[in-house]
Ligand SMILES: NC(=O)C1=CN([C@@H]2O[C@H](COP(=O)(O)OP(=O)(O)OC[C@H]3O[C@@H](n4cnc5c(N)ncnc54)[C@H](OP(=O)(O)O)[C@@H]3O)[C@@H](O)[C@H]2O)[C@H](O)CC1
């Protein structure tokens with residue numbers, strides 16, 4: 001799914017108006033009708049008080065259309081105008097007049113003294129600011145936002161939680177609505193997926209507000225949300241006359257005394273994702289561990305007993321996953337430096353190998369084209385330096401990926417793959433996957449995909465998706481706490497099979513948050 005910038009959404013609105021020979025108010029009416037349908041389907045006339053807070057722009061206008069339609073169907077509606085400016089938009093004014101058809105005179109809020117009474121069993125509709133927010137809110141509006149947040153009423157935000165920019169960090173963390181549900185217009189916004197700003201909503205759903213399909217389809221976006229529809233075309237089918245050589249030889253380089261499990265997990269995941277052959281390159285002490293725990297794997301032992309000391313082998317791998325459990329012992333650092341000088345095979349660089357690169361930045365130039373780096377936030381910070389907020393982090397990572405022509409995967413709740421100034425946000429995975437070895441599994445999967453012929457970017461997008469999907473499937477019957485990295489490996493096969501499942505009729509529940 002494409003994630004449009006605020007500018008692109010305004011362009012889409014203009015294009016819709018031009019092409020369909022319609023008016024912006026008709027668009028607002030359509031959007032409001034869709035919003036009403038959403039509420040009506042769920043509420044079925046229930047008389048729970050609904051408090052609609054409308055700003056004076058088009059976000060507020062949409063709130064007024066929704067309010068009018070709810071009133072028309074006999075709902076228990078209270079409408080407030082958050083009068084933060086006298087520059088009311090044309091469509092706001094039209095709908096401000098129209099709601100009075102129902103003999104409803106919205107209450108004007110214009111200072112901190114007159115906030116309405118609400119009960120925590122009530123529903124709040126937040127239509128204060130949409131994507132037109134362009135500066136810090138005034139103190140009294142901030143107080144109103146804090147008041148709404150403190151009410152604990154179930155809050156549904158229209159388009160975005162008010163106070164949240166689609167493509168920027170809020171100046172004041174308290175001046176943002178904490179929404180339980182965000183009904184976003186047409187497509188979600190980037191800020192929904194980043195750790196610092198994603199917390200302002202529990203769930204979201206995109207409402208089709210009828211924007212010009214041609215504009216939406218032909219416009220390139222910098223950001224994409226990756227789900228089954230996006231990865232299905234990336235899948236490379238297995239050939240009938242294939243042999244194990246067809247799907248490449250993968251090499252996992254890592255391990256140190258006490259950390260051999262990481263290599264076992266990565267090698268096992270690499271196999272499960274479909275590599276033809278797998279070799280683990282480990283220090284001597286891991287020989288029996290590997291051979292016993294993973295009979296399918298071949299093992300090459302380094303001359304070092306407890307740490308990797310000199311990387312040399314006589315095989316020709318198609319891809320190499322390195323760094324997991326490797327440690328940062330001086331002898332290993334030296335071995336990695338020497339290895340990078342001559343290696344031309346694409347690398348998937350994780351964990352300690354990332355830390356070694358971060359302290360020896362000149363080595364980054366020796367990372368071959370078509371390689372992937374998989375840092376978690378702390379490792380990323382060591383590579384690119386500190387950032388002021390998530391958006392700054394993304395800009396810095398984009399510059400880093402460009403400079404070294406590498407694919408960078410920022411691991412997190414919504415793992416983000418960055419390459420060539422584009423962002424691919426993964427939509428699978430769950431908090432149960434924040435567990436020991438989960439990253440080692442991902443490294444193994446990426447290595448196995450590249451060996452099978454996927455290019456680095458495709459392997460990253462597809463691998464991160466499959467990894468998350470395997471974790472999601474594994475979750476059933478386990479729950480967040482019990483999920484382990486081995487469970488993710490055990491469900492890689494199910495994640496593949498799930499790609500080809502006939503789509504079920506979407507239930508309202510399943511539609512939410514996708
Ligand atoms: N099909 C669609 O996608 C439709 C979307 N719609 C909705 O429209 C909003 C965007 O509406 P817009 O009027 O552009 O913007 P807002 O309602 O978010 O904000 C209104 C104005 O408020 C001013 N502003 C911005 N920040 C502040 C602030 N901190 N304090 C005070 N005032 C502020 C700003 O105007 P200025 O001239 O004063 O800068 C905003 O323009 C979108 O989110 C959807 O909800 C429509 O329904 C049409 C269909």
Ligand SMILES: [K+]
Pocket residue numbers: 059126127128129130157158159160161162
């Ligand atoms: K809003």
